[in-house]
Amino acid sequence: MKNSLLIIAREGMGSAPHELQTVLVINFFRTLLKENQIPGTIFFYADGIKLNLRGSVIEDLLLDLESKGASIITCTTCLSYFDVLPDLAVGKKGGMSDLIRLIGVSDKVISL
Numbered sequence: 001m002k003n004s005l006l007i008i009a010r011e012g013m014g015s016a017p018h019e020l021q022t023v024l025v026i027n028f029f030r031t032l033l034k035e036n037q038i039p040g041t042i043f044f045y046a047d048g049i050k051l052n053l054r055g056s057v058i059e060d061l062l063l064d065l066e067s068k069g070a071s072i073i074t075c076t077t078c079l080s081y082f083d084v085l086p087d088l089a090v091g092k093k094g095g096m097s098d099l100i101r102l103i104g105v106s107d108k109v110i111s112l
Contacts, residue, residue: 002069005106006039007099008048013112022057028112029061038068039110041102043094045075048112053087062090073098 012021013028032038042065044052051058052074066072072091079085079093103109 001037001039001108003106004039004041004108004110005102006042007109007111008042008044008051009046009111011047011050025051025112026057026061029058029065033061033064033068036068038065038070040069040106041071041073042091043073043075043099043102045078045099049074049078049082049084052089052091053084054089056089059089066090073102075099 012018013024014021052062062072073094074088074091076093076095079088
């Protein structure tokens with residue numbers, strides 16, 4: 001998965017109740033680490049940015065993924081919209097030009 005782009009647009013996974021969405025997203029990121037399937041880049045936007053704020057349910061998993069080489073980028077416009085810019089937990093801020101460039105250079109684009 002080294003040259004894969006993982007795009008996260010939601011605060012959880014699926015269209016289940018919020019509690020189940022949360023369990024699923026935690027399990028997904030834990031399994032990525034357990035199976036050593038480290039994506040090249042993870043891009044958070046829209047409600048997905050809430051997963052990359054200080055104290056989120058996957059903050060520690062994102063730190064582990066970053067330490068194993070994943071680049072983590074979070075939409076600056078979205079952080080500003082939700083007024084949480086200072087609360088970014090892991091990685092750096094980026095914009096749509098970054099996302100478009102990443103889509104173009106990635107071997108695989110996965111959207112959750």
